[in-house]
Amino acid sequence: MNKVIASAVYGAPKLAEIPAGARQVSPLAPGADALEDAADASLGSVVIAAPPGAIERRYVLAQALRALKPGGELAAVAPKDKGGLRLRKELEAFGCVVAEQALRHQRLCRCLRPEAPSGLAEAIAAGGPQTPPRLGLSSQPGVFSWDRPDPGSALLARHLGGLAGRGADLGCGVGVLALALLASPKVTALALVDIDRRAIDAARRNVADPRASFLQADLREPLPALSDLDFAVMNPPFHDGGGEDRALGQAFIVRAAASLRRGGVLRLVANIGLPYEATLAGAFDQLRRLEQFAGYKVLEGRRT
Numbered sequence: 001m002n003k004v005i006a007s008a009v010y011g012a013p014k015l016a017e018i019p020a021g022a023r024q025v026s027p028l029a030p031g032a033d034a035l036e037d038a039a040d041a042s043l044g045s046v047v048i049a050a051p052p053g054a055i056e057r058r059y060v061l062a063q064a065l066r067a068l069k070p071g072g073e074l075a076a077v078a079p080k081d082k083g084g085l086r087l088r089k090e091l092e093a094f095g096c097v098v099a100e101q102a103l104r105h106q107r108l109c110r111c112l113r114p115e116a117p118s119g120l121a122e123a124i125a126a127g128g129p130q131t132p133p134r135l136g137l138s139s140q141p142g143v144f145s146w147d148r149p150d151p152g153s154a155l156l157a158r159h160l161g162g163l164a165g166r167g168a169d170l171g172c173g174v175g176v177l178a179l180a181l182l183a184s185p186k187v188t189a190l191a192l193v194d195i196d197r198r199a200i201d202a203a204r205r206n207v208a209d210p211r212a213s214f215l216q217a218d219l220r221e222p223l224p225a226l227s228d229l230d231f232a233v234m235n236p237p238f239h240d241g242g243g244e245d246r247a248l249g250q251a252f253i254v255r256a257a258a259s260l261r262r263g264g265v266l267r268l269v270a271n272i273g274l275p276y277e278a279t280l281a282g283a284f285d286q287l288r289r290l291e292q293f294a295g296y297k298v299l300e301g302r303r304t
Contacts, residue, residue, distance in 0.1 A: 005038050008067070010060060011049030013077045015103045019045050027142070027197040030216045034197065035060070038067035050078035050087060056142035057083050058090055059127020062120040065094055068113035077108045094119055129202065138205040139174045140198045144237065146174075152296045153177055153235045156269035159290050159298050160184075163267070165230030168193060168259060170219055170252055175203035177233055182209045191226060193217055220251045226259035234268045236276075250279040257283035257303065266301045 007019040011026045022045070025035040035046075046064040051057045057078075064074055076091070078084035084107030088100045095118045096111035129140045132147035139146045145153070153173075157180045164186035169178045172192035181187050192203050193215045200216045217223055234256065236249035253276060256266045266284065270276055272295055280287045284301030291298045 005033060005043060007045040007047075008033070008035060008038065008043055008064075009047045010035060010064070011051075013047050013049040013075070015106055015108055016047050016075045016077045018047050022047065028195055030195065030197075030218055032197075035063045035067060040066055041069050043067045043072055044069060045073045046075070048074070048076040050076045050083055051142060052078070052082035053141060054083065054086070055127050057086075058123040059141065061090060062094065062117075062123035062127070065096070065113050065117045066120050066124070070113055070115045072113045073110065074113060075108065075110045077106055080105055080107055094123075129198075129205075135174075137174050137176070138202045140202060143196055143199045143202060144171075144173045149176065150235065151294060152269040152271070155291065155293055155296050156233065156235060156267065156298055159267055159300075160233065163187065163231045163233070163265070165189075166228075167191070167231040167233070168226055168229055168256075170232055170234040170256055171195075171236055172203055173199050173235075175206040177235070178203065178207050178212060181233065182207065182211060187211065189213070191215060191229075193219065193223070193226070195219070219255045220248070223255065223259065226255075228261045229259050230261065230264055232256040232259060232264070232266045234266070236268060236270065238271070238274055246274060249274060249276060253279045253301070254283055257301070260303050262303050264303050267298065268301075269296055269298050271295060272297050 005023045007022040008025045009018050009022040024032040076087055087107050087109045088098045091098045091111055095114045098109050098111045101108045127141050131138050134148040153176050166189045168191040170193050172194045178192050189211050191213050194200050195218050197216050200214050204214055234252055236252040238249050280301045285304040286302040288300050290300055
């Protein structure tokens, strides 16, 4: 369904002026519009915080050029070491005439949408929903571990036995852990939660089970919809906006504890070096390490 939007902003671009009334279209913003839903040649301007991944970045630039009117303005900004040095050439490959500025370790590129951009369909196809052979599930570039199984999640999947009742997969990605959980008839309901709309859309395609529900949400914020659960599982993220943020995983743990009933259990996997034990000890009554292997640890917290 195409939506009428005059101008759009993707993410939180630094050093670029955002038009008044611009609609947020980032898939990482719960409740935002989708850039993919903007009609062809309908937007007057788009401002983009360009993603660091090359395939994802070209996809977003191509979607923006598709949606812009001929002559509409595109501004894209990225850190030099996270794609900024490639922005100009990528836009020129689409047929744009680009003005580039170097500002505070960032690259800001501006251009007008040409009458007939080249290569948009190919970039959109490469960065759109697909089923990577190594993963075997619907996914999309930009989603966590989008094209291959994550070894941490694979390790946690070995420790899902005994979980039953109502649960949640927090930071569900494309649904790898959810599929393992729902293989058990003892799981009566499972909420799949992720901040990334692309992940939720992929999980809907992958997890065709009536016990599953899906929610795009920021787990750093209160979630009244999650309460009195019997269990939660997670492979919590520790990067935000391209930089390491250990507080992000700690916030996931606190949110999990708040969503569980007395007697409820959390199982998570994390890199060995991430300091989650203190947060678990503060949020749960019992804590134990279930396994440590190949640089990962599986931890369990239980409320009593």
